Amino acid sequence: MKVADKHGRIIQAAIKVFARNGFFNSRIAEIAKEANVADGTIYLYFNNKYDILITIFEEEMGKIIASVKQELSKIDNPCEKLEIFALQHLSLVEKNKDLAEIIQVELRQSSKFMKEYRNRKFAEYLQIISTIVKEGQEKGLFRKDVMPGIFKRAFFGALDEMSRFWVLSPRKKYGVKTAAKQISHFFLNGILEVPCPETQKKKKKRPVKKTKRSKK
Amino acid sequence: MKVADKHGRIIQAAIKVFARNGFFNSRIAEIAKEANVADGTIYLYFNNKYDILITIFEEEMGKIIASVKQELSKIDNPCEKLEIFALQHLSLVEKNKDLAEIIQVELRQSSKFMKEYRNRKFAEYLQIISTIVKEGQEKGLFRKDVMPGIFKRAFFGALDEMSRFWVLSPRKKYGVKTAAKQISHFFLNGILEVPCPETQKKKKKRPVKKTKRSKK
DNA sequence: AATAAATGAATGTGTGTTCATTCAGATATT
DNA sequence: AATATCTGAATGAACACACATTCATTTATT
Missing domain, CATH: 1.10.357.10 (Tetracycline Repressor, domain 2)
Structure with missing residues (x-):
């Protein structure tokens, strides 16, 4: 994998971190670390924490x-x-x-x-x-x-x-x-084991009109 | 409802507030207000926010x-x-x-x-x-x-x-x-509509004992 | 009067976000 | 070819602020 593709690296890191701690208990700093990226870099690719999610x-x-x-x-x-x-x-x-x-x-x-x-x-x-x-x-x-x-x-x-x-x-x-x-x-x-008759008591089976297709 | 029963009032208020904002976006102050209770009072009944949940x-x-x-x-x-x-x-x-x-x-x-x-x-x-x-x-x-x-x-x-x-x-x-x-x-x-034979291909259908009804 | 319950302002911590600074590489100038 | 200039991606220390929790004080209950 290329060293670049920061976007992808941040996403993958965030998936890992969010899964580990939950969204609200995850720190941007932790994601940054996991992605080998500076905290600020994340804000070059995403508007805010929520945007990552x-x-x-x-x-x-x-x-x-x-x-x-x-x-x-x-x-x-x-x-x-x-x-x-x-x-x-x-x-x-x-x-x-x-x-x-x-x-x-x-x-x-x-x-x-x-x-x-x-x-x-x-x-x-x-x-x-x-x-x-x-x-x-x-x-x-x-x-x-x-x-x-x-x-x-x-x-x-x-x-x-x-x-x-x-x-x-x-x-x-x-x-x-x-x-x-x-x-x-x-x-x-x-x-x-065997179909249960009682469960169908409500509806009478009515003859279904054959609606072949409805395209004009 | 009694004016007292702070415990119950706090719980009910918290249910409302948590449902409205989610746990992490709910403020203790908001729960207190909803329950007509001071912020500090909540800590007489619960150890912390999490404890309420x-x-x-x-x-x-x-x-x-x-x-x-x-x-x-x-x-x-x-x-x-x-x-x-x-x-x-x-x-x-x-x-x-x-x-x-x-x-x-x-x-x-x-x-x-x-x-x-x-x-x-x-x-x-x-x-x-x-x-x-x-x-x-x-x-x-x-x-x-x-x-x-x-x-x-x-x-x-x-x-x-x-x-x-x-x-x-x-x-x-x-x-x-x-x-x-x-x-x-x-x-x-x-x-x-009608039992599908393929889905049972794995298991041989074994003869079903006729279980007429099981009421004694 | 003594005790218990309730209050809410003050505290301090944790953290999302910002932004001045850096610097590798691209482009221009000589 | 060598040097100077520019660029913008990346950094991470610093900031601002939101909010859970505390506790000195007030109010109610016995």
């Missing part, structure tokens, strides 16, 4: 979204897509523990100050999931009464909580593959 | 665990238990937005500094879920290959993410009941 999210989250989308584009079957999404998500977390911790913990905490911002990138990520669901419904694979807006949050939340566990605890009990398999299996097939 | 978690989380356990004890069927758990969880969040935000956001961020502690209370909450799962497996209702340790996190995560959405966004698109129904339904029955 935002940049981390912007740049790194962007990479992740792109990579996940890329990976999913190779697959057709929505069932498989969900499983691959889970696997990808958990693998990425495992590979980038520090980054994952920041996105999970620090950015959530800061969300009050950058709601609108976080939401955009984050919504984009969640939308990958709801798109898969809609696709599955169109293909007649997934039940029509599944609300994609709820599903995407539930599915993401499940993965997110699973990874938090990894991020915070040093040794992990379950492997990435096992977890991804289990979780996608929960959501696809449920956990019942 | 911990106390909030300890006292309030304790109440929640007790209340959920209480509610679940009335029910037999594990399927129903899961649904009630979801409903309870989401309802509690809705009723105590500020508290929910603190538990979700601030405590997660602080977990680095008090891992051992958070884990105990939190684990207790998660364990409620895995206990339901094990019970369901014993009764032959839930598949044996479901790992309770993964399930509890996935299920909790799903609910947690759903409530984060409510906590952070002012108007909500889905009602508590709808969300609870949908989420527990995902986990019980999956989302497939």
